[in-house]
Every structure is written in structure tokens, then in C-alpha cells.
Amino acid sequence: MVGVKDWGLGKEGDWMDATKLKVKENKGESDLRRHAEKELETMLEDTKDFSGMSPKDIASLIHELEVHQIELKMQNNELRRIQGELEKTRDKYSHLYDFAPVGYFTISAKGIIDEVNLTGASLIGIERNALIGKPFSRFVLRDDQNIFYQHRQRLLETETSQSCELRLVRNDGHKFHTCMECMVIKNTSDDLRQIRAVVSDITERKQTEKKIKEYSEKLEKQVDFLQRMEAMGTFAGGIVHDFNNLLTVIINYSNFALNGVGSESPVRENIEKIIRNAQHGASLTHWLLLFSRNQPLERKITNLNELIIDMEKMLRRIITKRINLVVLLEPDLGRVLVDPAQVELLIINLVVNARDAMPKGGKLTLETSNVELDEGYVQNHIAVIPGPYVLLAVSDTGIGMTKEVQAKLFEPFFSTKEKGQGTGLGLSTVYGIIKQSKGHIWVYSEPGKGSTFKIYLPKVKKTACIMERPGKKGESLQGSETIMHAKTLYGLMHAKKFGLEDTAVIFHPSNPFFAAPKGAHKELLNATSLLGR
Numbered sequence: 001m002v003g004v005k006d007w008g009l010g011k012e013g014d015w016m017d018a019t020k021l022k023v024k025e026n027k028g029e030s031d032l033r034r035h036a037e038k039e040l041e042t043m044l045e046d047t048k049d050f051s052g053m054s055p056k057d058i059a060s061l062i063h064e065l066e067v068h069q070i071e072l073k074m075q076n077n078e079l080r081r082i083q084g085e086l087e088k089t090r091d092k093y094s095h096l097y098d099f100a101p102v103g104y105f106t107i108s109a110k111g112i113i114d115e116v117n118l119t120g121a122s123l124i125g126i127e128r129n130a131l132i133g134k135p136f137s138r139f140v141l142r143d144d145q146n147i148f149y150q151h152r153q154r155l156l157e158t159e160t161s162q163s164c165e166l167r168l169v170r171n172d173g174h175k176f177h178t179c180m181e182c183m184v185i186k187n188t189s190d191d192l193r194q195i196r197a198v199v200s201d202i203t204e205r206k207q208t209e210k211k212i213k214e215y216s217e218k219l220e221k222q223v224d225f226l227q228r229m230e231a232m233g234t235f236a237g238g239i240v241h242d243f244n245n246l247l248t249v250i251i252n253y254s255n256f257a258l259n260g261v262g263s264e265s266p267v268r269e270n271i272e273k274i275i276r277n278a279q280h281g282a283s284l285t286h287w288l289l290l291f292s293r294n295q296p297l298e299r300k301i302t303n304l305n306e307l308i309i310d311m312e313k314m315l316r317r318i319i320t321k322r323i324n325l326v327v328l329l330e331p332d333l334g335r336v337l338v339d340p341a342q343v344e345l346l347i348i349n350l351v352v353n354a355r356d357a358m359p360k361g362g363k364l365t366l367e368t369s370n371v372e373l374d375e376g377y378v379q380n381h382i383a384v385i386p387g388p389y390v391l392l393a394v395s396d397t398g399i400g401m402t403k404e405v406q407a408k409l410f411e412p413f414f415s416t417k418e419k420g421q422g423t424g425l426g427l428s429t430v431y432g433i434i435k436q437s438k439g440h441i442w443v444y445s446e447p448g449k450g451s452t453f454k455i456y457l458p459k460v461k462k463t464a465c466i467m468e469r470p471g472k473k474g475e476s477l478q479g480s481e482t483i484m485h486a487k488t489l490y491g492l493m494h495a496k497k498f499g500l501e502d503t504a505v506i507f508h509p510s511n512p513f514f515a516a517p518k519g520a521h522k523e524l525l526n527a528t529s530l531l532g533r
């Protein structure tokens with residue numbers, strides 16, 4: 001039996017390789033035929049003479065030839081089928097390659113782009129053919145050139161997979177972050193080394209990482225600030241009473257000494273100085289007491305608008321004529337549970353600071369509004385409970401503050417004012433008052449652009465009507481009052497009478513006009529427990 005090999009057609013693999021290139025077209029088929037005829041001629045030459053062959057041998061040979069011809073046709077068909085499948089697979093893989101979610105770059109050892117998929121080309125923003133042949137470094141941000149150079153060196157030296165983060169620049173100048181994972185490959189034909197790089201755009205990840213970093217730094221700063229203020233408050237609270245007692249003793253003994261010396265005595269002036277300074281010291285301890293939150297509170301349900309309106313005249317006297325005071329009050333402002341005297345003090349401190357920040361004049365705005373501090377706000381502001389708040393904002397167009405000043409603002413005795421101009425206790429007092437009222441204060445300021453102090457005080461959920469004794473201003477609750485919810489019949493009657501629906505009505509036991517109605521279900525409560533949040 002004569003096989004394909006016997007006919008001098010070479011190895012099956014060679015044949016398939018040759019056929020791969022040729023069988024598709026007719027031209028390929030005629031080439032093949034020519035090749036086969038030539039082979040046959042050679043064979044016949046070798047055989048030289050058929051005359052000695054019997055007709056049977058010749059018939060057998062012809063038969064063999066015909067069988068081989070059919071075999072070849074069948075092989076051709078099979079090859080065409082395989083080639084079709086190969087093309088389909090190639091198309092599939094080239095589609096996967098081109099539209100992969102990452103860019104594939106094949107870069108020569110000299111750094112030239114040899115191949116790139118469509119994703120890679122669109123990352124750079126250049127058409128694929130135009131990109132091939134260009135140095136990859138051309139698209140690396142100038143500041144990251146060294147990273148790329150070192151990465152390439154390391155890769156070629158070690159020939160192990162390496163990855164690096166690089167900023168690339170698109171053709172239109174847009175910069176973006178990428179992660180490059182590279183390996184070295186050897187081209188089998190010429191033994192040249194190439195770098196195969198998988199490039200992914202990590203800009204979004206980088207931005208998220210940056211935001212998380214900024215966010216955690218911000219929260220860390222807030223925690224640090226709160227802890228510092230807490231520690232200072234505890235420290236101040238610890239010493240302030242002893243210190244005050246000492247000053248009282250100094251003042252008392254100085255007064256005794258003063259009484260014991262004659263009006264012409266040369267020591268008189270000195271003793272008077274001691275008393276004055278000791279009194280000054282005692283007044284400072286009073287502010288420290290407020291900061292340390294050790295001052296007893298006289299909390300009342302308060303409307304900040306009314307408080308500000310009452311203070312307006314006095315505030316205008318405090319500020320200079322060159323400052324324009326603007327008061328913007330929310331008409332339907334919620335109530336807050338605060339000590340009004342302390343809040344007045346707080347407002348005066350902020351107004352005086354604003355005045356001092358605007359020596360050449362400017363605008364000072366006092367604004368109130370109802371706000372809802374939601375989860376989003378709470379996530380960015382540590383120790384804030386979400387809910388309804390009343391906002392008091394004090395803004396000026398003054399000199400503003402640097403970040404360094406802002407970091408120390410509320411610390412006792414921190415002042416940038418000249419010696420004798422400021423004690424540095426103003427804002428620490430403000431801080432203490434707000435914290436004692438379960439509120440929050442935030443500062444927004446830029447040098448040269450003014451400052452805004454925002455104070456959030458929890459809005460009282462259940463408003464209460466404190467019945468006044470005839471002829472007396474509203475008095476603070478003692479805990480022995482009868483409190484009735486407007487929902488109860490008697491409560492509702494009284495609440496409606498005063499146009500105070502959805503309120504609690506408080507009956508003073510000693511008030512004949514507002515004594516609790518007979519038969520009403522009385523509840524003796526600690527007033528603040530009802531009124532608080």
C-alpha cells in the first residue's frame with residue numbers, strides 16, 4: 001500500500017501548514033496540482049520504465065492513485081472545516097482580546113508599543129494603528145517617568161512579573177491613574193524580549209481611597225479635638241474651685257489689711273492692687289467654670305429670636321458704626337432648652353470677636369433657622385445625634401482665621417490679640433455653654449474671607465406652655481408642677497385657650513389661675529424630663 005509519505009508529500013504537519021495557506025483559494029488548489037504533477041513526474045523518472053509492468057500491476061497502480069486522489073480530497077475538505085473553526089475561534093479570541101476590560105500592551109524591550117488591544121488604545125485616546133510604533137513613555141505623566149523607567153529595568157533584569165501604579169496622560173491631556181501588571185515574554189522566532197502589560201484604569205479606586213483617607217483624617221481630628229477639650233474641661237473643673245477659694249482668702253485678708261492701715265499709708269496702694277488683681281483672677285475662674293461645664297444651669301424653653309430681638313439694641317452699642325449688623329430670623333423658629341443668660345453671654349462673645357475681626361468695618365450677620373441634621377451630616381460630624389436642631393449662625397466679613405488658629409480656637413487662654421486685649425477665654429466659655437446645652441459648634445473660616453460660627457441647639461420636641469403667675473415673668477420649673485399633655489381633655493381645653501395646640505400645659509400648684517383642674521389625671525413629673533429630648 002502506498003501512503004502519503006511514500007508519495008514524497010512530506011510530513012503530515014508540513015502538509016497541513018502549507019495547505020493552511022493555500023487551500024482556501026482556487027489558486028492554492030492549482031498550485032497544489034502543479035506540485036503533485038511535478039512529484040509524479042519525478043517519480044516516473046525514477047521508475048523510468050513501465051513497460052516491464054504487467055497490466056495487472058498498472059491497474060493496481062491506477063487504483064492506488066485514484067484512492068489517494070479521493071483521500072486527498074477528503075483531507076482537503078477536513079482541512080477547510082478545521083480552518084473555518086480556527087477562524088471562528090480566532091475571531092472569538094481577538095474579540096475577547098480587543099474588548100477586554102483592561103488594556104493589553106505588548107512593548108518592546110526598548111519601550112516601543114508593538115501591539116495593543118482596542119481597550120488599551122481607547123485608554124490612551126489614540127487610534128490603534130497610530131499608537132503602534134510609539135514609545136509607551138510618551139503617555140506616562142512626567143512626574144511618573146522615573147517610576148516607569150525603574151519598573152521596566154527591574155522587569156527586564158529579573159524577568160519576573162512586576163506591577164506598578166502609573167499616571168498616564170491621554171492624548172487630550174486628561175490624566176488618569178493606572179495599575180500596570182507586566183511580564184517578560186520571548187519571541188520564539190527571533191529570541192527578542194517583549195513586555196506584556198495589562199493596564200487597568202484605577203482612577204475611581206484612587207479617588208475613593210483619597211476620600212476615605214480625608215474622611216478618616218477629618219474624623220480623627222474631630223475625635224482628637226473633642227478629647228482635648230474634654231481633658232481641658234476636666235482639668236479646669238478640677239482646679240477652678242480650689243483656685244477660687246484661694247482668691248477669696250486673698251481678697252478677704254487683703255481687705256482686713258486694708259482696713260487696718262491708715263488712709264495715708266504707703267502700702268495702701270499695693271494692697272489695693274492685690275485686691276484688684278485677685279478680683280480679676282476670680283472673674284477669670286468664673287469663665288473657666290463655664291468652660292468646664294461646672295456652672296449650674298437655669299434651663300428654660302427659649303425662643304432664640306426673642307432673645308436676639310431683646311439684645312439687638314445692646315449689640316448695636318457694642319459694635320462700631322462702621323459695622324453693619326444684619327439680623328435674619330426664621331419666623332417659625334423651634335424652641336430650645338437653654339439657660340438664656342448663658343446664651344446671651346455666648347452671643348456677646350461671638351459679636352465682640354466679630355467686631356474685633358473687622359477693625360475697618362464690615363458686615364455682621366446673625367441668622368436663625370430650623371435645620372434637620374441627617375445621617376449624612378452625622379457621618380461627617382462626630383458625636384452629633386441626628387434630628388431637628390435650631391441653628392444660630394454668626395458671620396462676619398473680617399480677617400478670618402488660619403487653620404492653625406482654628407485648631408486652637410476653643411482652648412482656654414488661646415488668644416491672638418495683643419497682651420491685655422483678650423484673655424482667650426471668650427470662645428472656651430462659648431464652647432462650654434453649648435456643650436452643656438447638648439449643642440454643637442462648627443467654624444468655617446478662611447484668612448481674608450471672614451468667619452462663620454454655626455451653633456446647633458437641639459430643638460425641643462414637646463413644647464410646653466409655662467403658666468405664669470399674674471404679674472410675674474415665666475419662672476423656672478421646680479419639679480412639683482402638674483404637667484398635662486394637650487392630648488388629655490383638660491390639657492387640650494387649656495392648651496386651646498392659649499392657642500397652644502400640641503403642647504404640654506404646666507400647672508403651678510400655687511397659681512390660682514393655672515391650678516390643675518379637679519378630677520384631672522395628675523402626673524407629677526420632673527419638668528425637665530418631659531421637656532428634654
Ligand SMILES: Nc1ncnc2c1ncn2[C@@H]1O[C@H](COP(=O)(O)OP(=O)(O)OP(=O)(O)O)[C@@H](O)[C@H]1O
Pocket residue numbers: 349353354357396398399400401405409410414415416417421422423424425426427428450451
Ligand atoms: N470672628 C473671628 N474672626 C477672626 N478671628 C477670630 C474670631 N473669633 C475668634 N477669633 C480668634 O480666636 C481667638 C480666641 O478667641 P476668644 O474669644 O476665645 O479670645 P479673645 O477674643 O482673644 O479674648 P477674649 O474673648 O477673652 O477677650 C482670638 O484671639 C482670635 O484670634
Ligand SMILES: [Mg+2]
Pocket residue numbers: 349352353422426427
Ligand atoms: Mg473673644
